[in-house]
Amino acid sequence: MAWKLDSSQPIYLQLQTELELRIVTGVYPPGSQMPAVRVLAQEAAVNPNTMQRALQELEQSGLLHAQRTAGRFITENLTLIEQSRQHLAAEQATIFFERMQKLGYSRDDALRFAATLQEEPI
Amino acid sequence: MAWKLDSSQPIYLQLQTELELRIVTGVYPPGSQMPAVRVLAQEAAVNPNTMQRALQELEQSGLLHAQRTAGRFITENLTLIEQSRQHLAAEQATIFFERMQKLGYSRDDALRFAATLQEEPI
């Protein structure tokens, strides 16, 4: 699985977003066990500590819970997962609005512009 | 001025987008002279050849035109600049739609979601 990381943001935040995305999209289904920290870290080619930090932050949001020796598990709370999905979506929308504002589009203008786009506009 | 470059894309494409953005937003106003290649290259901390390539691509699009000895100038054709602005905007909108699709939002859903966002949603 692809772990694309860049230097525009701290790695642990990017890992956090990617993990959240995978949970929200069902790559890691509700109630299932997460791969071990060390496995994920190797996949993403980062230090286990960095991956651990990303996982811990997700744990605070309740999306994950760790069982000392048994591993980490995804929450079965679908409401929480749906909230997370909306959180990620809000993030994307905000980025979009920010960048459009740089180009001189108000939020309304940006929405109107996007609404008139053809399927493959570039 | 900031030149943030990453390795996710060829450098010259990132330079091109940044230059386009500056022209479109009036940092480099219509009809004015562009800074010299060497200056721009130093600012962005890239090889002058790479900057040269980005500028040449912009010449092809008509946004810039070179005058043998006097340097490069931004076009005075405002229609062209407006087209470029819409091109950049379309790029952003496409990125937005792609990411929202990953999250399970259709184009309509994405627009509806964005429209309901408050000012400081994150």
Place this chain on the structure above:
Amino acid sequence: MAWKLDSSQPIYLQLQTELELRIVTGVYPPGSQMPAVRVLAQEAAVNPNTMQRALQELEQSGLLHAQRTAGRFITENLTLIEQSRQHLAAEQATIFFERMQKLGYSRDDALRFAATLQEEPI
């Protein structure tokens, strides 16, 4: 059974408190025989001499009495055990008051505060 020891206090005092707690709470019932020193020492992962010292101190308080060859026995004097229970409780209350005083609570304030706590306050 858990023997959690730290370095904040002499080991034998910690052993003494733990043994007292077990007698008071009936883990070692009145009149019954104590496990052998060596067994206790191994459980707690301490030197038998250290455990021996803790037991001797308890003998002085009357909670235990040794019978030449047969081993050590817990007292059947329930009044003595009850006194010991109150002694341990007083210790805890004192610690509580000390820490609350550090936080700016007088003894009365501390009691009033504790009385208003809900079941799962943290």
Place this chain on the structure above:
Amino acid sequence: MAWKLDSSQPIYLQLQTELELRIVTGVYPPGSQMPAVRVLAQEAAVNPNTMQRALQELEQSGLLHAQRTAGRFITENLTLIEQSRQHLAAEQATIFFERMQKLGYSRDDALRFAATLQEEPI
């Protein structure tokens, strides 16, 4: 200043509690600048990363805020500090109740017992 650490709990949690205590009791007054991470770490004889972790957790609670290059500052929000004081007090009270319960005292019994204690009961 004393930094007493034991192994009964993760160090960063103990540091967190100690820092909270110092803020709440005015050792570090509202609005003032905290000593630098490296200074605190040396004082407590721990790794700067461990101290940093403790500080970051306090930052999440709002008790501190970091200014990238200028240092960390204690909040001026007295309400927040008072909340923190009550939080620490609730922690102590809970520990007290737990230990008294081990000794066979209900919450009411524990309070009644503590209320009858003389000044120097041990």
Place this chain on the structure above:
DNA sequence: GTGGTCTAGACCACT
């Protein structure tokens, strides 16, 4: 094997 903690030491951006 698992997650959790800690240390040592490095580099970065910012001022």
Place this chain on the structure above:
DNA sequence: GTGGTCTAGACCACC
């Protein structure tokens, strides 16, 4: 100088 991030590698408790 400051805080922030990252890595490498160690040890622990638990089962």
